[in-house]
Amino acid sequence: xxxxxKSTDKTQLTTHxxxxxxxxxCGGSHDIKLDTTxxxxxxxxxxxxxxxxxxxxxxxxxxxxxxxxxxxxSGQHVNGxxxxxxxxxxxxxxxxxxxxxxxxxxxxxxxxxNIDATYTATHVDTRTANFWKGDEVITYAxxxxxxxxxxxxxxxxxxxxVLAKGIxxxxxxxLIDWEKVxxxxxxxxxxxxxxxxxxxxxxxxxFERNYxxxxxxxxxxxxYWYSYATTVDEAKQEAEVFLKAIKGKQFNYPxxxxxxxxxxxxxxxxxxxxxxxxxxxxxxxxGYFVGxxxxxxxxxxxxxxxxxxxxxxxxxxxxxxxxxYSGQFGMWQKSTTGCISGxxxxxxxxxxxxxxxxxxxNAGLNGLKKSTAVEKKKKDFxxxxxxxxxxxxxxxx
Numbered sequence: 277x278x279x280x281x282k283s284t285d286k287t288q289l290t291t292h293x294x295x296x297x298x299x300x301x302c303g304g305s306h307d308i309k310l311d312t313t314x315x316x317x318x319x320x321x322x323x324x325x326x327x328x329x330x331x332x333x334x335x336x337x338x339x340x341x342x343x344x345x346x347x348x349x350s351g352q353h354v355n356g357x358x359x360x361x362x363x364x365x366x367x368x369x370x371x372x373x374x375x376x377x378x379x380x381x382x383x384x385x386x387x388x389x390n391i392d393a394t395y396t397a398t399h400v401d402t403r404t405a406n407f408w409k410g411d412e413v414i415t416y417a418x419x420x421x422x423x424x425x426x427x428x429x430x431x432x433x434x435x436x437x438v439l440a441k442g443i444x445x446x447x448x449x450x451l452i453d454w455e456k457v458x459x460x461x462x463x464x465x466x467x468x469x470x471x472x473x474x475x476x477x478x479x480x481x482x483f484e485r486n487y488x489x490x491x492x493x494x495x496x497x498x499x500y501w502y503s504y505a506t507t508v509d510e511a512k513q514e515a516e517v518f519l520k521a522i523k524g525k526q527f528n529y530p531x532x533x534x535x536x537x538x539x540x541x542x543x544x545x546x547x548x549x550x551x552x553x554x555x556x557x558x559x560x561x562x563g564y565f566v567g568x569x570x571x572x573x574x575x576x577x578x579x580x581x582x583x584x585x586x587x588x589x590x591x592x593x594x595x596x597x598x599x600x601y602s603g604q605f606g607m608w609q610k611s612t613t614g615c616i617s618g619x620x621x622x623x624x625x626x627x628x629x630x631x632x633x634x635x636x637x638n639a640g641l642n643g644l645k646k647s648t649a650v651e652k653k654k655k656d657f658x659x660x661x662x663x664x665x666x667x668x669x670x671x672x673x
Contacts, residue, residue: 278356281308289315292322298335298359302344308336309356314402317383318359321400324379324600325371326573327363333397334360352387358401360391366577373398374428379600381409381424388424440464440628442529444500444609447481449619454489456618463616465496465529465628467590470521472502474513479521487525496633498529500569503555504537511551515558522564526643528633530567530588530606531559541578549580556587565632565641569609572601588630606630 281287283305287295293315299308322330337345337353352358363371373390376398380388386403389410399410411420411427421427441462445452446469457463468486471479480486483499490497501518505511522531533555540548552568560566567588568579575584575591584603592609593599599608607628614625640646 277313278309278311281310283307290319292330293318293332297332298356300336300338300341301334302338302341304338306338309354310336311355311357311402314357314359314400317380317385317400317402318361320383321363321376321379324383324596325363325376326366326576326600327371328366328368329364331362331364332359333362334358352401352403357403358387358399360397360399362397370396372396374424374430375602377409377424378428378430382598382600436629438627438629439631440496442466442626442628443614443616443619444624444626445469445482445486445619446502447483449482449621449623451482452486452489453618454486454493454495457616458493458495458618460617463495465498465626466490467498467500467529467532467626470499470501470518470531473504474510474517476517476520478517483521491526496528498527498531498632499525500532500534501555502534503540503551505551505555506540506543506547508550508554511554512558515555518555519559519562522643524643527564528636528642528644529628530565530590530632530636531642532567532569532588532590533559534569535578536570536574541574545578545580548574548578549583552579553583556583560587563641563643565636565639567606572599575601575603588632590626606632 281295283299285295285308289295289312295308295310298310300306318330334353336356337347339349339354342351342354343349347353363376365371373395377388377390380398380400385400387399387401387408389399389408389412391397391399391412393413409419409421409424414420442465443463444467468483469480470483487497499522501514503514505514533552535548535552540551556566556568565588567590568583569590570579570592572591572593575589589603589605590607590609591599591601591605593601594611607626609624609626611625612622614623616623636642637644638646
């Protein structure tokens, strides 16, 4: 809906956007015309890209100013439906316009275009007809694509092949009917909470039963340890009790370190990275395929890139049809409100994009023996019996 605001208006439209940011750059004191859905969509874009800020270089334009900057005097900016923006990540770096265009496409902007040769500024608008997906470095006049992901060669989550669908469980799900889970046809794997904290008596109350039931029914599983560690020493202690809890067991999926407590996140990126790496290294050294579980936003803001690239990543991101997490990841926790036969109440739903069972088996990790298929020697033969010649191949045992 288009509204008209006074030039001095500073109404807060959304969490991150104020009317004053859309004011015409001509310097005049005329009113501001604004489609309020523009601010709503920009707020969604801010969340989707996990921005630290979005700067509006140009919002509403009066007809005179629009013509002065090369416009027609009657376009989307003049209608109050457009903004030229620059997006910044949590480290203060400009986000590529290529990535912004893809996210804007997902959100449903009617007009989207890269507008500079450095691919840092992006035009977005809320038009409802004559849709435009442009790249002004290439051409100003027309659309260049119907899909920015394909145009810019960016992989989206939906392009990742879902190899398996699973759930993750803990004692909070109570007594699970694993036979119903098995025969629901909806669960290919399970990640089990092994426990939490640094004390051996903090093993999850249902871990042993959940593990034995998965093994009995042939449900592939992995495990995770919920962390409360706030120091490197505590991370070492947690790794030790985790290893004791999973000793003698076999897992087809990675074993994960779950870092999400507010008191941990309050320590900042450097400390969180040290804590995570300490745990992961200790468990990996003991022969396990390890990974890190965190929310999308905290992975981006609280863990070093080196760790995110080095270890398996299980990203949590809810309320979206696909995660916009741009780092490498093998598993996505997409919902906490799933419903699976055999489990009372809501359950976490996961998708896996890596063939972890094969990777882990081939490497001989997680208590599994390394695949050692021996090629049997074959030998051709020709023999004659009673004047009849026989030929073939013998395989040595």
